[in-house]
Amino acid sequence: MQSFVQENPTRIWFGEGQIKQLQQELGSAGKRVLLVYGGGSIKANGVYKAVKEQLEHRQAEVFELSGVEPNPRLTTVNKGIEICRDKQIELILAVGGGSVIDCVKAISAGAYYEGDFWDIVTRQAVPTRAIPFGTVLTLAATGSEMNNISVITHWERNEKRGWSSRLAYPKFSILDPTYTHSVPMDQTVYGIVDMMSHVLEQYFHRTSNTTMIDRFMESVLLTVIEAAPMLLADLHNTDFRAAVMYAGTTAFNGLLSSGTDGGDWASHQIEHGLSAIYDIPHGGGLAILFPNWMQHCAEDDPSRMTKLAVNVFGIDSAGKTDYEIASEGILALRNFWNSLGAPSKLGDYGIDASRFDELVEKSFMKDKVGQYKIMTRETVKDILMRSLS
Amino acid sequence: MQSFVQENPTRIWFGEGQIKQLQQELGSAGKRVLLVYGGGSIKANGVYKAVKEQLEHRQAEVFELSGVEPNPRLTTVNKGIEICRDKQIELILAVGGGSVIDCVKAISAGAYYEGDFWDIVTRQAVPTRAIPFGTVLTLAATGSEMNNISVITHWERNEKRGWSSRLAYPKFSILDPTYTHSVPMDQTVYGIVDMMSHVLEQYFHRTSNTTMIDRFMESVLLTVIEAAPMLLADLHNTDFRAAVMYAGTTAFNGLLSSGTDGGDWASHQIEHGLSAIYDIPHGGGLAILFPNWMQHCAEDDPSRMTKLAVNVFGIDSAGKTDYEIASEGILALRNFWNSLGAPSKLGDYGIDASRFDELVEKSFMKDKVGQYKIMTRETVKDILMRSLS
Structure with missing residues (x-):
C-alpha cells in the first residue's frame, strides 16, 4: 500500500423518498437557490415537481438554468456563473446526471473566480472559494455525486478536460433509485x-x-x-x-x-x-x-x-x-x-x-x-x- | 436495500510517516492540547516522542491524561473532563487503541455536559457540543478511529455500555502501520x-x-x-x-x-x-x-x-x-x-x-x-x- 488520505465530506441520502431530506439540507427558509438541469426529462418524470415542492416548502427563492449538454460546455458554465453573481445565489442544486453535476461544480467554483473559468480547468488557476451545492441524481453513471471531479468541454476548441478541487465535493447528494426508472x-x-x-x-x-x-x-x-x-x-x-x-x-x-x-x-x-x-x-x-x-x-x-x-x-x-x-x-x-x-x-x-x-x-x-x-x-x-x- | 445515509467526516491519514500531518491538523500554533494515552507502551516504542515533537513544533501547550484502562472507565473519563474544563483544552489527542479513543470521545462530549456523563452513556441526555479531537492509532482492532461509537465501563456497577453521537467522530486519525509493530x-x-x-x-x-x-x-x-x-x-x-x-x-x-x-x-x-x-x-x-x-x-x-x-x-x-x-x-x-x-x-x-x-x-x-x-x-x-x- 502507498500512503494515502481518505476523506469524503459528501453526505449521501440513499433510497426511495429521500427527496424529503432536501428540506433538512436547505436549512432555514429563504435561501436563494439556483436549480440546474439538462433537457426536459425531469419535467416528464416528476422529479422536477418533487424538487420544486421541497424548495417551495422552505420558501426558497428559485432561479433556473436548464439545457446543460451531455458533455457540459464552458459557455453553459459561464451562464450559470453570471446568474450566481447577478442573483446572489446561496445554494446550487444540480438535478440530473454527471453532466449537470459537473457543470454545477464549475459554476460553484467559478462564481468566485474573476478570470476565465477555463483557467481553472487548465490548472492555470486554483479555486479558493465555492458556493455550496447539492445534487439530486437522475442517472447512475459518473459517480460525480460523491467526488470532487468535473469534466468540462470547450466546444470551440474541441477540448474536453477534467479538473478537481477539494471545494468541488457536493455538500449532499440525494440518490433515489426510482428517479432513474425512466432512464432509457x-x-x-x-x-x-x-x-x-x-x-x-x-x-x-x-x-x-x-x-x-x-x-x-x-x-x-x-x-x-x-x-x-x-x-x-x-x-x-x-x-x-x-x-x-x-x-x-x-x-x-x-x-x-x-x-x-x-x-x-x-x-x-x-x-x-x-x-x-x-x-x-x-x-x-x-x-x-x-x-x-x-x-x-x-x-x-x-x-x-x-x-x-x-x-x-x-x-x-x-x-x-x-x-x-x-x-x-x-x-x-x-x-x-x-x-x-x-x-x-x-x-x-x-x-x-x-x-x-x-x-x-x-x-x-x-x-x-x-x-x-x-x-x-x-x-x-x-x-x-x-x-x- | 433499505434507505440509508452515508457520511463520515473523519479524515484518515494512512501510511508510514503520516505523523507529520499532525502539524497541518493542529493548524496555527498555540493550541491547548490534552494528550490522552494508556499504559507506557507508547513511551517504549517511540510513538509518544514522535507525537510530542510534532506538538512542540507548533508550540502547543500540552496537558496529559495517562493510564486509560483496556475497558475505559467512567472515573477516567471524569478525570479528563476535569482537565479539559480546568485548562480550557481546545483539542484532544488520543494516542492508543480503541480504549483510549473511546475514552477521548467521552471526554470530548462530556466537557460541555454539566451532569454526570453516565447520563449520556445511558441515553438520558444527548451531547450538544464537543471539543474537537484526533487520534494516533497504535492498535488495529475496534475501528473507533473512524466511527462515532464509544464504549465506557461503569466499574462500580459492573456495567459496560456503548453510546454514539454525530459529535463523536474524530476530526482526523493518523494510521501508521509501523506504530503497531510492537503490539504483542x-x-x-x-x-x-x-x-x-x-x-x-x-x-x-x-x-x-x-x-x-x-x-x-x-x-x-x-x-x-x-x-x-x-x-x-x-x-x-x-x-x-x-x-x-x-x-x-x-x-x-x-x-x-x-x-x-x-x-x-x-x-x-x-x-x-x-x-x-x-x-x-x-x-x-x-x-x-x-x-x-x-x-x-x-x-x-x-x-x-x-x-x-x-x-x-x-x-x-x-x-x-x-x-x-x-x-x-x-x-x-x-x-x-x-x-x-x-x-x-x-x-x-x-x-x-x-x-x-x-x-x-x-x-x-x-x-x-x-x-x-x-x-x-x-x-x-x-x-x-x-x-x-
Whole structure:
C-alpha cells in the first residue's frame, strides 16, 4: 500500500423518498437557490415537481438554468456563473446526471473566480472559494455525486478536460433509485459501461499489498455484471436500479484508490479526445476503447488483466499462459458489453481514421497519459487502430 | 436495500510517516492540547516522542491524561473532563487503541455536559457540543478511529455500555502501520478477532438486495484471514500490519452497514456483560461467544451462515444441507481463531456458570438484544452454556 488520505465530506441520502431530506439540507427558509438541469426529462418524470415542492416548502427563492449538454460546455458554465453573481445565489442544486453535476461544480467554483473559468480547468488557476451545492441524481453513471471531479468541454476548441478541487465535493447528494426508472435503455447501458470503466481504470494499478481494495473493486464489477442484464430486462425494477446506482457512486468516490497509485486512466484520456471531436456518449466511447487498451497492454504485461479474468469473469486458468487467460477475460468483458447493446468499434458511430492524428493530440491534454503503461502518441494510435473495426 | 445515509467526516491519514500531518491538523500554533494515552507502551516504542515533537513544533501547550484502562472507565473519563474544563483544552489527542479513543470521545462530549456523563452513556441526555479531537492509532482492532461509537465501563456497577453521537467522530486519525509493530502477539490476535467480529455482526442482517455490501464484507474477512497468519509469523512486517490496520478501520466505519438493517450485535451485547464482570479482553470474549451464537442461530435459520461458509471459508456445498454447510463454516471460523491462539471456551479464562444469571442481566442493558435473532434471557443463557467448554 502507498500512503494515502481518505476523506469524503459528501453526505449521501440513499433510497426511495429521500427527496424529503432536501428540506433538512436547505436549512432555514429563504435561501436563494439556483436549480440546474439538462433537457426536459425531469419535467416528464416528476422529479422536477418533487424538487420544486421541497424548495417551495422552505420558501426558497428559485432561479433556473436548464439545457446543460451531455458533455457540459464552458459557455453553459459561464451562464450559470453570471446568474450566481447577478442573483446572489446561496445554494446550487444540480438535478440530473454527471453532466449537470459537473457543470454545477464549475459554476460553484467559478462564481468566485474573476478570470476565465477555463483557467481553472487548465490548472492555470486554483479555486479558493465555492458556493455550496447539492445534487439530486437522475442517472447512475459518473459517480460525480460523491467526488470532487468535473469534466468540462470547450466546444470551440474541441477540448474536453477534467479538473478537481477539494471545494468541488457536493455538500449532499440525494440518490433515489426510482428517479432513474425512466432512464432509457441506451443511457442505462452507457452508465453501466461508464461506472465499470471507472473501476477498471483504478484496477489497473501497480501497487502491491492492496488485496482488500482489489477485492472491493472486483465486488463492484461482479455486482454490476450480475444486476445489469436483469435491469435491462426490467427497467422499472427498483432493486436493480438501486444496486446499479449505489455501485456507480461507490465506483468513483475515492475509496477504490485507497493505498494504490490511482490506476491508469489512459482510456479516459483517449475517450475525452474522442468525444470532444465527435460528441459521442462517453460510455459508448469507453466501451469501444477500453478492451483495446487492455489487449494492447496485456501484450507487455498481462498480470492485472489475468487477475481480472479469473476473479471477475471466472476464466478457468488451467493449462493457459497468463496472456491467454488475460485475453479470454478481455473477450468476456467485450462480449458482456456487447450483450448489453454497447458499441464495440468506432465504425458503429461512423468514425474512421481520418482525424486520428488530431485525436491523438487531443488525448495528450495532460503531459502524462496512462500509468499502468505510459502512453506515447504511437501507442495511442495503435489503440485507435485496433478500435476501428 | 433499505434507505440509508452515508457520511463520515473523519479524515484518515494512512501510511508510514503520516505523523507529520499532525502539524497541518493542529493548524496555527498555540493550541491547548490534552494528550490522552494508556499504559507506557507508547513511551517504549517511540510513538509518544514522535507525537510530542510534532506538538512542540507548533508550540502547543500540552496537558496529559495517562493510564486509560483496556475497558475505559467512567472515573477516567471524569478525570479528563476535569482537565479539559480546568485548562480550557481546545483539542484532544488520543494516542492508543480503541480504549483510549473511546475514552477521548467521552471526554470530548462530556466537557460541555454539566451532569454526570453516565447520563449520556445511558441515553438520558444527548451531547450538544464537543471539543474537537484526533487520534494516533497504535492498535488495529475496534475501528473507533473512524466511527462515532464509544464504549465506557461503569466499574462500580459492573456495567459496560456503548453510546454514539454525530459529535463523536474524530476530526482526523493518523494510521501508521509501523506504530503497531510492537503490539504483542496476544493483543494482535484480540484485535483481529475484534475486527472480524465487527464484520460478522454486520453480515448477519436480514435485508435483501445487498450483494455489493455483502461482497465488501466478505472481502474484509478474506483479507484478514489471509494476512493474519503471515502477520503473526512476522509481527514487524509493515505490509501485513497495514493490511490488518486498514481492514480494521474499514470493518466498522459505517460503510459495511450501508443499506442493511445494521446486523445483529447480540454477541457484542453478551460480551459486554462478560467483560464488565470479568474484565477479560473484548476480543477474547468474542472469540468464545460468536461461534456459539452462530451455531445457536443456524439451528433456526442457517441462510447467512451458509453464505459465509461458502464465500469466505470455501466450504464445498455439494450434497449437503444448508445447516451442514453452515456448521462446517462455523467450525472453520473457530478453527481459524484457535489457530491464531484465541480462546475458545469460558474455561480458558477460568469462568464457570456461577454468575450466568447476573451475566444474562448485564447483556440486557438495552431493551432489545439481537436482530438476526431476537434474544431472550433463555437464548442468551443457552449461548453461555454452549460457551462453557
